[in-house]
Amino acid sequence: xxxxLIDGTYELFRHFFAVPAAADVNGQEVxxxxxxxxxxxxxxENGATHLAVATDHVxxxxxxxxYPGYKTSEGVSEELLSQFPVLEEALEAMGVxxxxxxxxxxxxxxxxxxxxxxxxxxxxxxxxxxPDKDLSQCVVGTRVVQLDRRRNILRDEAGVVAKFGxxxxxxxxxxxxxGDSADGFPGMPGWGIKAAASTLSRYPHLEDIxxxxxxxxxxxxxxxxxxxxxxxxxxxxxxxxxLATLRLDAxxxxxxxxxxxxGPRPDFEEWCRRLKSPNLLRRATSAxxxx
Numbered sequence: 001x002x003x004x005l006i007d008g009t010y011e012l013f014r015h016f017f018a019v020p021a022a023a024d025v026n027g028q029e030v031x032x033x034x035x036x037x038x039x040x041x042x043x044x045e046n047g048a049t050h051l052a053v054a055t056d057h058v059x060x061x062x063x064x065x066x067y068p069g070y071k072t073s074e075g076v077s078e079e080l081l082s083q084f085p086v087l088e089e090a091l092e093a094m095g096v097x098x099x100x101x102x103x104x105x106x107x108x109x110x111x112x113x114x115x116x117x118x119x120x121x122x123x124x125x126x127x128x129x130x131p132d133k134d135l136s137q138c139v140v141g142t143r144v145v146q147l148d149r150r151r152n153i154l155r156d157e158a159g160v161v162a163k164f165g166x167x168x169x170x171x172x173x174x175x176x177x178x179g180d181s182a183d184g185f186p187g188m189p190g191w192g193i194k195a196a197a198s199t200l201s202r203y204p205h206l207e208d209i210x211x212x213x214x215x216x217x218x219x220x221x222x223x224x225x226x227x228x229x230x231x232x233x234x235x236x237x238x239x240x241x242x243l244a245t246l247r248l249d250a251x252x253x254x255x256x257x258x259x260x261x262x263g264p265r266p267d268f269e270e271w272c273r274r275l276k277s278p279n280l281l282r283r284a285t286s287a288x289x290x291x
Contacts, residue, residue: 003117004048007130008055009106011036016080024274029079033087034277044287050259054109057100063243071184093268097259104250107134111246114138120256136160137171165197170204176241185240190229263288
């Protein structure tokens, strides 16, 4: 079997900005919710049997305690934020496993679930459905891969190396030095993507980089500048790597079998009425009958 792990936060944001606004019977904005439900249902119609959706039920996480500049919900539209609990409940009614994260992030849930599923001998492939570069650290050979569903790009370990110039285990170190504007930390001054790739492809982790720049491989340009930038702010580099490292102990399902889609719950009909989306009920019922 294949296991599909879906970044619900990414999907909700993507649909919020891509589909027309729409109100439910109570007047609440649910356009993005309807879009995500239809998208997940299309995966089921196309053969997905075991799947789960992780969401940032609360945008802030333990990382905000570590670094005050880390991303928050500030500036995010209330019309978008208000759809998170609606999406989570509607997906559960549709019969899909949902992991709403509070202390952890959705990315941590995806990483934790991918690690668990990869150890199940019955799993053929784990597909982490998100383009988020953070999740590239979870890729393992061709067994655990990343799928960008919008652009239909499948990225295995060779694909990660082709894109970033480093192997998956080095992605947190890579992000530590180049920074991640989406997550709110700046990286190391002078370190661009080319410098990070050329350095970390030879020295996979920050601790592997020689402290004396004269010992660096001669192919690495501006070694002295990079070395001074890194080691003069070593504690910052380690902190940024911690922020970029996904946790594997987030609370997710214990077994892959928990992720099997068995059809919508009886209350999904009421959800479809509330969302003014009778077609979703017809599609979910039809998909169930084909199993």
